[in-house]
Amino acid sequence: MRPLTTIAFDADDTLWHNERFFHDSQQRFAELLDPFADAEKVGQALTAAERRNIGFYGFGVKGFTLSMLETATTLAGDELPASAVREILSLGKAMLEHPVEILPGVVDALELLKDDYTLMVITKGDLFDQERKLLQSGLQDHFDHVEIVSDKTPEIYRRVFDRHGQGTARSMMIGNSLKSDILPALEAGSWAVHVPHDLTWALEHADEPEDHPRYRRAGNLGSVPALIAGLGDD
Numbered sequence: 001m002r003p004l005t006t007i008a009f010d011a012d013d014t015l016w017h018n019e020r021f022f023h024d025s026q027q028r029f030a031e032l033l034d035p036f037a038d039a040e041k042v043g044q045a046l047t048a049a050e051r052r053n054i055g056f057y058g059f060g061v062k063g064f065t066l067s068m069l070e071t072a073t074t075l076a077g078d079e080l081p082a083s084a085v086r087e088i089l090s091l092g093k094a095m096l097e098h099p100v101e102i103l104p105g106v107v108d109a110l111e112l113l114k115d116d117y118t119l120m121v122i123t124k125g126d127l128f129d130q131e132r133k134l135l136q137s138g139l140q141d142h143f144d145h146v147e148i149v150s151d152k153t154p155e156i157y158r159r160v161f162d163r164h165g166q167g168t169a170r171s172m173m174i175g176n177s178l179k180s181d182i183l184p185a186l187e188a189g190s191w192a193v194h195v196p197h198d199l200t201w202a203l204e205h206a207d208e209p210e211d212h213p214r215y216r217r218a219g220n221l222g223s224v225p226a227l228i229a230g231l232g233d234d
């Protein structure tokens with residue numbers, strides 16, 4: 001193989017916990033709407049609203065908050081109390097302030113890889129929020145480059161790996177989302193390592209490309225350096 005030079009990491013639920021805060025907010029949201037619809041119906045309506053709204057608001061907490069408001073007005077109609085609107089807005093703000101909890105194995109993996117590879121973050125979401133989390137994580141100095149993008153497509157991966165690395169064939173994307181981190185990076189010609197997280201957003205599900213020659217799977221980031229060292233033996 002051509003030697004790997006550049007390794008990119010997804011941020012949310014790859015470097016730190018994220019989806020659990022969405023999950024908790026969604027539970028509280030369902031409780032708020034309990035007088036109007038059962039939790040399953042609330043969950044389905046919210047996911048449908050998020051799917052519809054990505055093209056308007058992009059990814060992240062602000063779009064999620066607007067989708068909660070839209071879902072609430074749809075399910076409760078004019079009966080929706082102002083107190084519920086206030087609570088939904090404060091759920092959103094609380095998510096934008098949640099503490100950053102780094103996932104197991106992350107710091108050790110970055111330390112082991114930093115001397116031999118260009119390391120970067122490729123993340124999508126709200127610009128302010130992603131910048132805040134990176135700063136609070138204390139991980140910023142481990143990375144040579146940070147790219148906060150509006151979506152993760154093969155074209156975006158090609159552009160980023162051409163700009164900061166030596167092209168896609170010498171680059172690797174590591175992340176928890178098959179749909180955003182793995183499939184488009186493979187399509188662009190990169191290596192891709194899936195590090196599953198036990199909570200993954202419904203809109204990020206996709207089939208695992210098990211037989212793809214440049215695809216690997218790791219239990220957590222701690223096992224990634226050994227996995228990368230083993231690639232040279234292929």
Ligand SMILES: [Mg+2]
Pocket residue numbers: 010011012013014175176177
């Ligand atoms: Mg992620």
